[in-house]
Amino acid sequence: MKLHEYQAKQVFADAGIPTPASQLASDVDGVVTAAEEIGYPVAVKAQVQVGGRGKAGGIKLVEDEDEAREAADSILGMDLKGYRVDRVLVEEAVDFTNELYVGITMDRGEGKPVAMVSTRGGVNIEEVAEEDPDAIAREHVDPSFGMHPYQARKAVYDAGVGRSVARDVSNVLMTLYELWESRDGADAEINPLMVTSDDEVIAADAVMNIDEDALFRQPELAEMEEEAAGGDELEQKADEYDFDYVRLEGNVGIIGNGAGLVMTTLDLVDHYGGEPANFLDVGGGAKAQRISNALDMVFSDDNVDSVVFNIFGGITRGDEVARGINEALEQFDDIPKPVVVRLAGTNWEEGMEILNEDLVTVEQTLEDAVQRAVEYAGEVNDQ
Amino acid sequence: MSVLVDDDTRVVVQGITGGEGKFHAEQMMEYGTNVVAGAVPGKGGQEAAGVPVYDTVHEAVEEENADTSVIFVPPAFAGDAIFESLDSGLDLAVAITEGIPTQDMARVNKRLSETDTRLIGPNCPGLITPGEAKLGILPGNIFAEGNVGLVSRSGTLTYQVVDSLTNRGIGQTTAIGIGGDPIIGTDFVDALELFENDPDTDAIVMCGEIGGEDEEEAAAYIDEHVDTPVAGFIAGRTAPPGKRMGHAGAIVSGSGTGTAESKINALNDAGVPVGDTPEEVADHIEEFLG
Numbered sequence: 063m064k065l066h067e068y069q070a071k072q073v074f075a076d077a078g079i080p081t082p083a084s085q086l087a088s089d090v091d092g093v094v095t096a097a098e099e100i101g102y103p104v105a106v107k108a109q110v111q112v113g114g115r116g117k118a119g120g121i122k123l124v125e126d127e128d129e130a131r132e133a134a135d136s137i138l139g140m141d142l143k144g145y146r147v148d149r150v151l152v153e154e155a156v157d158f159t160n161e162l163y164v165g166i167t168m169d170r171g172e173g174k175p176v177a178m179v180s181t182r183g184g185v186n187i188e189e190v191a192e193e194d195p196d197a198i199a200r201e202h203v204d205p206s207f208g209m210h211p212y213q214a215r216k217a218v219y220d221a222g223v224g225r226s227v228a229r230d231v232s233n234v235l236m237t238l239y240e241l242w243e244s245r246d247g248a249d250a251e252i253n254p255l256m257v258t259s260d261d262e263v264i265a266a267d268a269v270m271n272i273d274e275d276a277l278f279r280q281p282e283l284a285e286m287e288e289e290a291a292g293g294d295e296l297e298q299k300a301d302e303y304d305f306d307y308v309r310l311e312g313n314v315g316i317i318g319n320g321a322g323l324v325m326t327t328l329d330l331v332d333h334y335g336g337e338p339a340n341f342l343d344v345g346g347g348a349k350a351q352r353i354s355n356a357l358d359m360v361f362s363d364d365n366v367d368s369v370v371f372n373i374f375g376g377i378t379r380g381d382e383v384a385r386g387i388n389e390a391l392e393q394f395d396d397i398p399k400p401v402v403v404r405l406a407g408t409n410w411e412e413g414m415e416i417l418n419e420d421l422v423t424v425e426q427t428l429e430d431a432v433q434r435a436v437e438y439a440g441e442v443n444d445q
Numbered sequence: 446m447s448v449l450v451d452d453d454t455r456v457v458v459q460g461i462t463g464g465e466g467k468f469h470a471e472q473m474m475e476y477g478t479n480v481v482a483g484a485v486p487g488k489g490g491q492e493a494a495g496v497p498v499y500d501t502v503h504e505a506v507e508e509e510n511a512d513t514s515v516i517f518v519p520p521a522f523a524g525d526a527i528f529e530s531l532d533s534g535l536d537l538a539v540a541i542t543e544g545i546p547t548q549d550m551a552r553v554n555k556r557l558s559e560t561d562t563r564l565i566g567p568n569c570p571g572l573i574t575p576g577e578a579k580l581g582i583l584p585g586n587i588f589a590e591g592n593v594g595l596v597s598r599s600g601t602l603t604y605q606v607v608d609s610l611t612n613r614g615i616g617q618t619t620a621i622g623i624g625g626d627p628i629i630g631t632d633f634v635d636a637l638e639l640f641e642n643d644p645d646t647d648a649i650v651m652c653g654e655i656g657g658e659d660e661e662e663a664a665a666y667i668d669e670h671v672d673t674p675v676a677g678f679i680a681g682r683t684a685p686p687g688k689r690m691g692h693a694g695a696i697v698s699g700s701g702t703g704t705a706e707s708k709i710n711a712l713n714d715a716g717v718p719v720g721d722t723p724e725e726v727a728d729h730i731e732e733f734l735g
Contacts, residue, residue, distance in 0.1 A: 168547055168548075168551065168627060168628070170627035170628060170657050171657070171658055171662075173550075173551055173554035173555075173628045174551060174554075174555075175548075175551065204555060205548060205551035205552050205554075205555055206552050206555050206556075243548065246546055246547075246548055248547065273546050273547050273548065275520060275544040275545060275546045275547065276546035276547075276548065276549075278520075278521055279521070279546075308684070318601070319601055320599055320600050320601030320602065321599060321625060321654070321680075322597070322598065322599020322600070322601060322602035322625065322652070322654050322680045322681075323599065323601035323602050323604075323605055323680075325654060325655070325680040325681040325683075325684050326602055326605065326678075326680045326723065328681075328683045328684055329680065329681070329682045329683050329684075329721075329722075330722060331683075332682070332683040333721055333722060338683060341684060345543075346543060346600075347465075374601045374604040374605055374608070375584060376570050376582050376583055376584050376600055376601065376604060377465070377469075377570075377582045406587075406604070406605075406608060407584045407587065407601075407604055408584045428605060428723065429722060429724060
């Protein structure tokens with residue numbers, strides 16, 4: 063779960079990380095009022111969950127009321143890489159001399175948290191990581207002890223941060239680690255961490271991704287999730303149904319159990335000349351209602367022309383799956399899109415007895431099921 | 446022969462009084478697994494699935510000589526349950542639980558390096574030696590006794606590939622689902638080493654997926670240390686970068702690894718053919734076995 067910038071900044075500020083003065087606004091007058099209170103110049107920043115907002119026109123620096131109105135007018139309501147901008151953050155423009163990067167994440171290879179510092183902040187840090195990995199200092203942390211202050215200092219000095227701000231940057235990094243740990247962060251990043259001509263450091267952006275599996279013990283952040291949600295209607299629906307779902311460009315809807323098997327189904331659709339419309343993993347042990355919700359999801363996507371249902375039961379039971387498919391389809395006089403079903407594994411035979419074969423096409427193997435779904439999608443396209 | 450599990454394995458099921466725990470304890474026993482106890486705090490003295498339940502894993506070890514645990518404990522408590530297994534001196538702990546917070550697993554991982562217990566999982570289907578024992582939730586009926594070792598990050602993909610093998614009359618020594626979480630116990634390299642040293646394993650299937658660099662590391666290991674022929678499968682060639690593959694994660698290693706392409710290339714370079722479909726994986730194994 064990714065927090066919006068304004069939410070992450072609030073979390074950081076509450077923990078003592080310096081952030082610029084800012085206010086959230088959702089209309090033009092609100093932007094002007096906020097800007098006047100903060101004092102020009104200000105930055106007007108779209109609050110949507112996409113990278114590269116600046117380049118896409120989602121961040122504008124304004125000097126006066128006219129520019130503020132103009133910027134608010136162009137940003138509010140704009141479509142930013144598929145996301146509608148409903149809110150902007152109006153923020154004090156910081157006069158900086160230097161831009162740093164600081165971040166904490168889990169290094170899955172090492173199985174340990176890692177703190178990262180670079181003097182090449184303010185740019186696409188992934189590109190820096192690729193072109194010049196040595197420009198980023200990395201310090202692994204023992205997760206049972208947490209980060210020691212000396213480690214924060216070491217990362218800061220290794221990165222070549224100037225002496226005049228090294229102590230403040232170390233403090234920011236320590237605080238960021240403590241936040242990451244106590245809030246079950248997946249990633250916590252500040253890019254850029256600006257250095258002013260007075261040698262003050264200030265977080266000009268804030269990124270906080272929370273480990274979804276830990277939201278049960280982060281009730282305050284879980285509340286923010288409601289606000290953080292947004293964007294694609296289908297993805298919101300998937301959130302409500304609690305599916306792992308990704309919308310894609312093609313027209314073959316794909317539902318399965320287990321990420322690896324669903325990805326394999328996508329790959330086979332591609333292999334047989336079709337194009338996947340989505341990735342939908344119902345997870346382990348899905349009951350009938352969940353299966354029915356999955357079909358509802360995929361049917362709601364106008365791009366979908368056929369659906370392939372691929373279940374290989376372990377903890378998931380074929381009879382439950384079959385009941386869910388029947389429930390979802392029996393409510394239609396006309397099934398909106400052809401559905402191909404492949405059931406294997408736990409209780410698949412019971413499932414096949416239950417499944418209403420008047421409503422679906424049954425195939426025994428994954429390959430046959432995928433080919434049939436691709437064929438159906440192609441036929442629809444040809445019409 | 447087999448690796449890690451056979452009919453002598455003495456299993457304690459952590460969480461045996463829960464719905465999943467009880468159902469799968471029974472399924473395991475039906476398959477022939479020697480389940481000797483359950484462990485559930487507060488439920489000591491009861492009986493579940495026909496075996497005695499203890500409050501702690503330590504008691505199950507003392508009273509029933511359990512040497513292996515299978516963990517069906519909800520995610521909030523599963524990290525602690527794994528710690529308990531490690532502290533009880535078991536040979537093997539198999540964590541089925543999905544959704545354990547990553548920071549909990551980082552702490553488990555640290556402790557793991559200080560003990561002799563081997564961990565499989567979490568978020569995995571478990572492992573099975575066909576005809577002898579299964580630990581976890583795998584559907585036993587699709588497996589067959591034979592000479593192919595299988596290791597996979599994905600549970601249902603394991604079933605799919607095994608199905609292709611078994612349907613052609615190719616059985617398995619042991620199949621291990623290692624789990625797809627960012628931090629897991631036994632990884633590809635560990636499993637490959639076990640199979641390489643098992644005299645009865647004549648070919649190996651390795652099923653990976655996008656994300657992380659475990660497959661690239663495995664490829665390097667195969668190149669150096671594995672003589673047994675290996676066939677691979679990588680899921681996610683067409684998937685967009687997963688939402689969980691966060692931004693900072695890419696910075697740790699730089700990008701360019703973790704994609705299906707980089708994994709397939711690394712495996713090919715190590716002499717491992719990678720099937721486009723599960724059936725093609727089975728084709729390669731058939732060729733290896735002649």
